[in-house]
Amino acid sequence: MxxxxxxxxxxxxxxxxxxxxxxxxxxxxxxxxxxxxxxxxxxxxxxxxxxxxxxxxxxxxxxxxxxxxxxxxxxxxxxxxxxxxxxxxxxxxxxxxxxxxxxxxxxxxxxxxxxxxxxxxxxxxxxxxxLKRIDGIDFRNVPSTVMGIETINAKPAFHIKGSGVLTLTVNGQKYVLNGVDDEIFIDGEKEWIYKHDLNQNRMPLAQFPNNDFPELVPGKNTISLSGNYSLFEYKPNWRRLI
Structure with missing residues (x-):
């Protein structure tokens, strides 16, 4: 068969x-x-x-x-x-x-x-x-509240178009980006920050608590962004152990 x-x-x-x-x-x-x-x-x-x-x-x-x-x-x-x-x-x-x-x-x-x-x-x-969830594979607009639908933490990716100092707040933790020039990606799985592609390193812009990247926990998550920006989207990367 x-x-x-x-x-x-x-x-x-x-x-x-x-x-x-x-x-x-x-x-x-x-x-x-x-x-x-x-x-x-x-x-x-x-x-x-x-x-x-x-x-x-x-x-x-x-x-x-x-x-x-x-x-x-x-x-x-x-x-x-x-x-x-x-x-x-x-x-x-x-x-x-x-x-x-x-x-x-x-x-x-x-x-x-x-x-x-x-x-x-x-x-x-x-x-x-x-195993990654198919409904977490693409970028989409970031809501103020996100529900974690798996039993382990997810490592999301964020895509922002903006400039200057931006502060991403996830579950009360502040992730500061100093001197953003037009666009920035925050990739939690690769633990890398870049502009248009992975070769355009923007890691020196980051002031993250304990140098950790933001994670989404099971259940309720709160997300916000402050600063000068025109686009704020994310890819949640929901996952579970095989």
Whole structure:
């Protein structure tokens, strides 16, 4: 039985005649714990490294070769061109419904032909230990009150068009930006502040409490911005552990 489709870079696997086979099993993450053996002491000493491990998510594929691909090799190269990246990207699997993975291809597509038109195969992604909500993937206007809908903190991104001194207040904490020139992005996941792209560093403008980036907690969050600005939007990045 065929399963669902894979969407990466706004393109669907069905464009290539590719479907994800049942059963699809989501790989769960584990906390990273260091175990130290101590002579004369039974039982390891455990240290919580306060992080969760990435997972390798393998997808088993069923493939019906489209007519525009004369050989399996040409289709394999097209799949590789589509899926490779140098950074994490959204990995949308339709059966996950409201969620998506963030990952990069760690095993190129492997195709095993069954005949001239049908094949099976696999591809693998190295993924962050979180499922992200699809309704938190795009920028939108910032309301004064935001409800955290997951059980762990989210690390939002903010986009502001303005100038001068701007003060972002999240849950009573003030995040000051000195000398903004037209536009600024605050990326809580990357912990980076920039202008138009990541290479335009604006980190020296920030005066953040304890040098921490703002987070959105489960439940009620309050957000406001003061200063000279014309646009204030955010991407909440709602997430849960896999």
């Amino acid at each position: 065929l399963a669902n489709k894979l969407i990466v870079k706004n393109k669907s696997s069905t464009d290539y005649g590719v479907f994800i086979q049942y059963p699809f099993t989501l790989v769960n993450t584990l906390p990273e714990i260091t175990a130290v053996q101590i002579p004369g002491h039974s039982g390891d000493l455990l240290t919580n490294n306060t992080r969760f491990q990435n997972v390798t998510q393998t997808l088993n594929l069923y493939i019906e070769k489209p007519q525009e691909y004369e050989t399996w090799s040409s289709l394999s190269m097209a799949l590789n061109d589509w899926l490779y990246s140098f950074d994490y990207q959204p990995i949308i699997i339709s059966s996950l419904n409201d969620y998506y993975l963030e990952g990069y291809m760690s095993q190129a597509p492997v195709i095993t032909p069954q005949d001239d038109m049908i094949a099976t195969g696999s591809v693998a992604f190295n993924c962050k230990p979180y």
